[in-house]
Amino acid sequence: MATENGPVLTVRELRISFGMYAKGLRKESLRVIDSLSLDVRAGEIVTVVGSSGSGKSLLAHAILGILPANAEAEGSILYKGEELTPARLRRRRGTEIALIPQSVDSLDPLMRVGKQAAGARGGKEGRNAARAAFARCGLDARVERLFPFQLSGGMARRVLISTAAVASPALIVADEPTPGLGAARAMETLRHFRELADGGAAVLLITHDIDLALPIADRIAVLYAGTTVEIAPAEDFRKGRDALRHPYSKAFLDALPQNAFRPIAGAQPYAGHPPPGCPFAERCPARTEACERAVAMRALRGGEVRCIHAT
Amino acid sequence: MQTARPKYLYIAGIAGRMILLLFLVSVLSFALIAKAPIDPLLSYVGAESTLSEEAKAEIVRHWGLDEPLPARCLSWMKNVLHGDFGMSITYKRPVIDVIAERFSHSIVLMMLAWAFSGALGYAAGIFAGMRRGGICDRAIKLFCLVLQSAPTFWLGLLILSFFSVKLGLFPFGLAVPAGKLAAEITLGDRIHHLILPVFTLTIVSIGKITLFTRQKLTEILNSDYILFARARGESDRQIVLRHVLRNTALPAVTLQFSSFSELFGGMALAETVFSYPGVGTAATAAALNGDAPLLLGVALIGALFVFSGNLIANILYGVVDPRLREGGDYV
Numbered sequence: 241m242a243t244e245n246g247p248v249l250t251v252r253e254l255r256i257s258f259g260m261y262a263k264g265l266r267k268e269s270l271r272v273i274d275s276l277s278l279d280v281r282a283g284e285i286v287t288v289v290g291s292s293g294s295g296k297s298l299l300a301h302a303i304l305g306i307l308p309a310n311a312e313a314e315g316s317i318l319y320k321g322e323e324l325t326p327a328r329l330r331r332r333r334g335t336e337i338a339l340i341p342q343s344v345d346s347l348d349p350l351m352r353v354g355k356q357a358a359g360a361r362g363g364k365e366g367r368n369a370a371r372a373a374f375a376r377c378g379l380d381a382r383v384e385r386l387f388p389f390q391l392s393g394g395m396a397r398r399v400l401i402s403t404a405a406v407a408s409p410a411l412i413v414a415d416e417p418t419p420g421l422g423a424a425r426a427m428e429t430l431r432h433f434r435e436l437a438d439g440g441a442a443v444l445l446i447t448h449d450i451d452l453a454l455p456i457a458d459r460i461a462v463l464y465a466g467t468t469v470e471i472a473p474a475e476d477f478r479k480g481r482d483a484l485r486h487p488y489s490k491a492f493l494d495a496l497p498q499n500a501f502r503p504i505a506g507a508q509p510y511a512g513h514p515p516p517g518c519p520f521a522e523r524c525p526a527r528t529e530a531c532e533r534a535v536a537m538r539a540l541r542g543g544e545v546r547c548i549h550a551t
Numbered sequence: 552m553q554t555a556r557p558k559y560l561y562i563a564g565i566a567g568r569m570i571l572l573l574f575l576v577s578v579l580s581f582a583l584i585a586k587a588p589i590d591p592l593l594s595y596v597g598a599e600s601t602l603s604e605e606a607k608a609e610i611v612r613h614w615g616l617d618e619p620l621p622a623r624c625l626s627w628m629k630n631v632l633h634g635d636f637g638m639s640i641t642y643k644r645p646v647i648d649v650i651a652e653r654f655s656h657s658i659v660l661m662m663l664a665w666a667f668s669g670a671l672g673y674a675a676g677i678f679a680g681m682r683r684g685g686i687c688d689r690a691i692k693l694f695c696l697v698l699q700s701a702p703t704f705w706l707g708l709l710i711l712s713f714f715s716v717k718l719g720l721f722p723f724g725l726a727v728p729a730g731k732l733a734a735e736i737t738l739g740d741r742i743h744h745l746i747l748p749v750f751t752l753t754i755v756s757i758g759k760i761t762l763f764t765r766q767k768l769t770e771i772l773n774s775d776y777i778l779f780a781r782a783r784g785e786s787d788r789q790i791v792l793r794h795v796l797r798n799t800a801l802p803a804v805t806l807q808f809s810s811f812s813e814l815f816g817g818m819a820l821a822e823t824v825f826s827y828p829g830v831g832t833a834a835t836a837a838a839l840n841g842d843a844p845l846l847l848g849v850a851l852i853g854a855l856f857v858f859s860g861n862l863i864a865n866i867l868y869g870v871v872d873p874r875l876r877e878g879g880d881y882v
Contacts, residue, residue, distance in 0.1 A: 334784025
């Protein structure tokens with residue numbers, strides 16, 4: 241059973257692979273996420289950052305149980321200490337677990353957005369909840385009567401965000417919720433997440449925009465080639481590269497425009513063919529022979545890191 | 552509504568297109584029939600006529616058959632505009648009366664088959680699409696593909712020989728029992744005669760709408776909004792009721808209205824197999840007897856019918872689809 245202080249969401253050794261037909265009829269399995277572990281506690285915002293192709297959206301889809309049919313997930317996902325079986329997931333998503341999807345095409349083109357935000361429960365209660373959520377996201381009551389094609393990108397984004405606030409979920413998984421919003425509106429949205437977290441919700445915020453997320457995040461998980469390489473308090477990221485543990489996290493910070501704006505050579509390993517050892521070894525300046533064996537996450541200075549050399 | 556054209560312009564545009572279409576159909580059918588090996592005089596008097604050459608020449612002059620083709624076409628059109636489609640040689644009655652009577656039979660047949668194939672085909676398409684890859688889906692798909700490839704008249708004959716000849720459940724043809732007084736014919740009799748032709752025509756039209764709906768459903772099920780609906784905890788049932796029906800019904804209805812042309816063609820064949828006294832059998836008889844006025848009349852009616860189907864589809868789209876109805880951007 242869930243303890244009061246236990247994590248709301250626990251992802252343990254998640255592995256996602258896609259069944260694909262390679263040459264002819266030979267079926268090949270492409271591993272896109274491997275030994276990914278993280279947890280989110282109530283009242284906490286955990287931000288997942290990583291470049292595109294690192295498996296951020298797949299993580300969100302795996303939690304919500306909406307992976308494509310040819311994807312296979314192993315490992316365990318726990319909600320309040322309980323294994324999130326398909327049956328439990330069906331009961332909880334939409335009410336206790338909410339997704340804010342990445343695509344603005346996630347709105348039904350032929351349904352008025354007010355009705356969509358109210359969700360399947362509908363009725364007067366649903367309508368009122370939708371209206372309140374719209375107001376919180378800065379949407380006029382008139383917007384309820386509009387169809388998605390009548391919305392601007394930013395408005396559609398806010399409608400999507402408001403869908404999570406219609407129920408009062410204990411866990412919010414937000415997959416890139418800010419693109420298309422202006423800087424001020426994006427900041428406001430993130431503050432809205434902060435409020436939700438302060439109200440007791442656990443928020444998993446997936447983004448590529450670490451700058452935006454830094455001020456509101458509690459912890460940051462860095463994804464590289466489908467696995468977590470570092471999970472650290474957001475404070476360490478605010479302090480700068482020296483407070484970080486993993487060479488990729490440091491490189492990630494260095495590559496930001498306002499920092500050194502210095503990219504590192506090489507590319508993320510191609511999905512499906514992860515190297516047996518550290519996925520970052522190929523690009524790592526501190527690489528040694530020991531890096532060619534599998535590396536596990538370990539605790540270090542109040543965070544976690546997947547690197548044998550980190551100090 | 553920012554760029555909406557005035558309504559009357561829209562209606563005038565449609566009327567203009569309809570007039571142009573009917574005009575072109577008239578000219579084309581007239582030319583085709585005039586160039587066909589049909590001799591109106593011979594059709595009229597019969598091959599073994601004992602009429603004198605002078606009398607025949609008199610008829611030719613009276614009908615204007617000695618005039619050039621454009622003049623004949625023009626005078627026919629002028630008469631049509633006055634509501635005079637000429638006399639049917641086959642039935643010895645005015646064409647307009649023959650068509651009116653026949654069409655009243657055909658329209659019942661077509662509308663029933665249209666409604667049944669639409670409703671059943673749509674339901675089957677949704678059913679198959681929701682179970683894509685399953686045994687039901689594959690059975691429905693196979694069934695539809697077979698029906699789509701089978702010729703109407705052949706299917707009609709099969710159905711006729713099975714249900715009427717072998718099982719003796721239904722009459723062999725006609726719209727009412729033969730040899731019964733008109734006053735004694737009941738609605739039940741009419742329905743009894745309608746079942747097999749309607750069944751045949753339904754069966755041949757059902758494949759298209761089913762496969763189309765199934766395909767459309769597959770597209771929609773892979774869309775982001777269905778994925779999101781699932782993530783919000785909507786059950787399969789709720790997804791169908793809230794999103795799938797709304798997003799598939801519109802294209803399906805449009806397809807069904809725009810398939811009036813196939814319906815008309817199928818009707819002609821089904822009627823011939825079942826000797827059902829509708830426009831289809833009349834057209835066949837007219838063609839076999841060289842009955843030019845009736846053929847032209849049927850061609851015009853057919854064009855008008857197909858045009859109305861497409862027109863309804865267009866109008867319906869504008870009324871039902873919010874993207875067209877409420878066009879323009881909010882911001």
